[in-house]
Amino acid sequence: MRILIADDDLISLLALEKCLVDLGYEVVTARNGLEAWDKLIHDPAIQIIILDWMMPGMDGISLAKRIKAELTDDKQLPRHVIILSGTDGYDEIIRGLSSGADDYLVKPYSFNELRIRVKRAEKMLNEEQERRRLVNVDPVTLLWNRAKIIEFLEEELARGLRNFHPTGTLLISPTLPHPLRPAASPHQLEKSLLETLSSQLRQKIRCYDKAGRFGRREIMIILPQTSSRELKTIGQRLSQNINLDSVYYSYRLPSSKVAIGGVSSEIFPHPSAEVIISACKKALSTALHLRYPESVYIIEKKEVTHHERRTNTR
Template sequence: MTNWVDSMVEQASDRGRVLLIDDSKLIRKTAEKMLDKVFTLVLAVDGVDGWEILAKDGDIQVIFCDLMMPNMDGFQFLEKVRSSDDERIRQLPVIIVTGADNSEPAKEKAFALGATDFITKPFNATNLRARAEAYIGHQRQTKTLLEQVNLDTLTGLLNKEGFEDRLAKDISFITRHQHSLSTLLIELDDYKTLFEHIGRAGYDSILKQIAKVIQRSVRREDTVARTSLARFTVSLPTAKGDGALTLSQRICQQVAAFGIRFKGEKITISLSIGVVNVTSGQHPELPELLKAIRQALATAQSKGKSQVHVQGLEGQVLETRVSIDQLLRELAFNGKLTTEVDMDNLVTSLKPIVALLNQSQKQALIDSVKL
């Protein structure tokens, strides 16, 4: 016989958990009367209060949110939800509660920021319950499917859980066969500013284009995943640091070449990439490698936009072989070098070529440097 406490807990979990955010005490009381017998209702007085609840309560399944509130309004709350690094929060349905004083442009702005649906005040019990039931049902189905296949809904790539499972297998493979492994952590530069500027639809479109560029650039045996709001992670079994660097630069250049315009304005897109190379004979643990690629990305970002940083598992900077042609292409494309180059070694390596020049050619080279 089932313990009655367990039964009560199970019934409570099946009710569905709804977060309602509204600064009107009357609206909160009205919603409580309409929903409390069917759902577990959590109430918040403004966007700040709602965000704090959402960050702590992992069981929220649908959100009803007013637009006009003090401290943090519905627009700001919606933007915070859709730009969250937590995929669970980012994918939650947010139903905007509108009133007679909300204009069409306000609704269009909310939709651009990622509003799932709208409901108008004053609402009736049947309509409110129907919306909650529909989106909770859809949320449960989506969550179940994602848990089964470990896929990111936007790009169709693996998600964080799926990638970490695959990376663990790649680590096992390279350890067993004494191969190297390179791992990339890629992040869209200034992604929050970009999201605010062009809205969710435009932002999602850019992410999908980036995903396609990365997928087209890797080998069949490599793994690409979207592991956070603006981050992609790539596992390259058997790849050395030089190859990973070349791949990273190619991805950066292709993304920088996106011809994206928004309301007549050209939008510049760039990536920062951290690369960690595990050499043959090293036996990393998964958490150790994940920490190392986060460190590598942070180092790349500390140098500015569109930077690539390559390091070893323990943080040491790796010497990578870079061709002169590659450096010239970078200068032509970016107007600067994004690759870390030891200039003293570069000069030393060029001496045999300079020695082949005649006197007038050497003088021309010296004069060009003086300019």
């Protein structure tokens, strides 16, 4: 975990830095509040912030207020602010904690006291990160849930537009044999298929791809910097490598295909999440109706709608 220390007293700064490095932390230092703020906004990985109360430019109290006002939301890593002060008066402690600081440490302090405070901060931050993660995770697949995967899609499309890179998106769905055996519960079968499918997908997608449960049986994969041709290759490879036979056999059912539909943003002049999702749904619907063993359908050019066709003929 990365820690920022801000103190205008060089001796105190170096002593504190050594203590934290000895505890195994990565430490960033600043000599005043303005320098500390600059480092914070350029280094989002900093989570524990130790600020001396009295500093030139911007003191620790003012900086703590600014951190809480501008750098605290669910899209950023949680942060824990500790104020250092040579004053242990009740009013000063209340003022420090009221400013937005999470803890208050009186100087001079012992190494053990510092260690306990920092370890407690680390534990609280890890618990908060886990809480945030679970809020965004689907409990069946342990992938991102629908809201989060759509948020990732919007972010990746915006990034792709800025950097002139296409974004590929796949919708993947296992299929249910028809008719089902009377003893086979559709709900339990779907759950088993999704658990197995998501487990295999985690091992087969790239580290920077995102996967999440999109619908009842659909999993969405977002693939940055992926053209239509590359998306088709990836879809076919996934189709060949995903194997759900063990699930079907456990329910005494014949094996069935995994359907994959997708589209790359490169075929649209102004791709939005809504446009991409609509195209992926159409592609998946087509893939579900392909004759076995064909199971992948990628839209490789923009389909002209009835409205656009009428407009173009006027």
